[in-house]
Amino acid sequence: MAAGQHHFQRVSIATVERETGLSKDTLRMWERRYGFPRPARDDNGERAYPPEQLEKLRLIRRFMDLGHRPGKIVAAPMHELSARMRLLDAASRGELAAAGGLHEVLRLLKAHRINEMRDHLAHLMMRQGLQRFLLDTVTPANEEVGRAWMRGEIAVYEEHLYSEQIQHLLRQAIGSSNNDGGAPRVLLTTLPGEEHQLGLLMAHAFLSIEGAHCISLGVQTPIFDIARASREQRADIIGLSFSQAMQARMACEGLGELRRLLDARIELWAGGLLWQRVRRRMPGVRTLGSLADIMPALTEWRGRRSGQAA
Amino acid sequence: MAAGQHHFQRVSIATVERETGLSKDTLRMWERRYGFPRPARDDNGERAYPPEQLEKLRLIRRFMDLGHRPGKIVAAPMHELSARMRLLDAASRGELAAAGGLHEVLRLLKAHRINEMRDHLAHLMMRQGLQRFLLDTVTPANEEVGRAWMRGEIAVYEEHLYSEQIQHLLRQAIGSSNNDGGAPRVLLTTLPGEEHQLGLLMAHAFLSIEGAHCISLGVQTPIFDIARASREQRADIIGLSFSQAMQARMACEGLGELRRLLDARIELWAGGLLWQRVRRRMPGVRTLGSLADIMPALTEWRGRRSGQAA
DNA sequence: GCCGCCATTTTGTCCAAGACAAATTTGTTT
DNA sequence: AAACAAATTTGTCTTGGACAAAATGGCGGC
Incomplete structure (x- = not known):
């Protein structure tokens, strides 16, 4: 039976492109230049990426969005990248501190109490007025949600949920102010x-x-x-x-x-x-x-x- | 001076992909197989598509969305495609006829009287109730807007405007029904x-x-x-x-x-x-x-x- | 006449390896 | 410290070949 052939959800290059946002050309080029990713091949000789490599590519994508260059990170081993990302997380964690109702928003989001989160946001909007709400609550909340996602504290879908609720609120606000x-x-x-x-x-x-x-x-x-x-x-x-x-x-x-x-x-x-x-x-x-x-x-x-x- | 070199807004293959939704691979393959598109080349030997070809590709995309196959249409001359599209338009034009407030919606959209269109839609939604509004108004209106776009009666951006207003209405409706x-x-x-x-x-x-x-x-x-x-x-x-x-x-x-x-x-x-x-x-x-x-x-x-x- | 099945054609995506320009970094000089 | 030049990095484009999935067309049976 050996290591077995549990080829466990290997995915095509098109899927990787879709999931990571990295173009097929870029994926092939990285493979040539940096030796990563190094996907298996299916019966047809086409690239078949195992989930670990997809996961590492996602992590690399996070670094790139932060302004890092591929040459420095693509070839690096996974554990090193994870460690570095944890470091960044720790640094950004300090910044939060202040900012009023944010903790509550994040807490409710993580607890999947979406409706309560929406009500809480609506309450903040009412109290602060739209402008202050946008500058003092939504902007930092977006950043905080982004950071929490980078830290792995919330899933992509939770970010989507958050985004949907904000959109909801804003659209209602826009609808009522009509100049x-x-x-x-x-x-x-x-x-x-x-x-x-x-x-x-x-x-x-x-x-x-x-x-x-x-x-x-x-x-x-x-x-x-x-x-x-x-x-x-x-x-x-x-x-x-x-x-x-x-x-x-x-x-x-x-x-x-x-x-x-x-x-x-x-x-x-x-x-x-x-x-x-x-x-x-x-x-x-x-x-x-x-x-x-x-x-x-x-x-x-x-x-x-x-x-x-x- | 000859035909002149007014290379007049030639665009890269990436731009064509972005604007038509046809992948680079597909564009190159069509060129090989059907001889169209046949872009010029820039100083660097890369494909540079003139606007006519981009326009024809857009038309081809419409046919494909209607279920036509590339082999039959990609190589066909532009005037033939235009004529055939006009025929289809004439056919679909008959269907409209019925359907209550639709004419009004289209009329306001074309006249750029967006706020009036939104108010009209809101009025219909109130009168019909959300369910009938969705089935009897929004669905046929979407189709009609799509057809009007295909006929060239409205611009892409007008379709976007329409879509935004509908989304606005629906989001407000969804916001109030919370189960x-x-x-x-x-x-x-x-x-x-x-x-x-x-x-x-x-x-x-x-x-x-x-x-x-x-x-x-x-x-x-x-x-x-x-x-x-x-x-x-x-x-x-x-x-x-x-x-x-x-x-x-x-x-x-x-x-x-x-x-x-x-x-x-x-x-x-x-x-x-x-x-x-x-x-x-x-x-x-x-x-x-x-x-x-x-x-x-x-x-x-x-x-x-x-x-x-x- | 209509439905299911098989052969054939059509079609999109994938691959490899090479090339190059734009962007960024590095080094040098003012 | 700032400006400029050289070197490096990086993504996208190129060609031409290959193949599997999907669509089409023909054929036989009900």
């Missing part, structure tokens, strides 16, 4: 390849409070259609959201292409956590690394506008 | 690769009305996490939504893998428009081609459950 005829007119969406909605929704809520007229297209609008929509909806500003996970290259390429398609008088604001790790500035594009950056940008715009009008 | 402790417990999500939310949201709303306890994870949950969530949330049923655009192969592969990971007593329901064109049935998976199919499935489940209990 027709407000200025500026902001067209909100994400580029193809960026499927994360939460950042977009938070920006939408924030801008709505500030009296901007928001037109949201949801996620993943093709570039040509963004340009078309901006003309037909007479947008002053196009707001695009980019999550940490988005590939910087795709983002910059897409932004450049969009900028070329647009009239110069339309502003292009690129927001989201991506810009906290990607320094690169692009001509004709304003990058906003956090929600709080929206406020001064908006003030500036209004200053320019009233200056021109005068 | 803790209901049965069955249904875990709702989509597989990685399926980013369309609307179908999921409609299923969520429908199941909520019927008294099921819904737990939504949003879109694109990795398969292992779906399995984990179903255990930890003690789900009776996992409901997955698949849009027309989803690749059948990926869907079936993912479903098979998930089914293997699950306890046999957990049911797997696969819903969405995909199953109207994909016949293939899979063991241990119940396919639901439309919202209306949910009702009998639910009745059956409750019958089985009460039968076992007795």
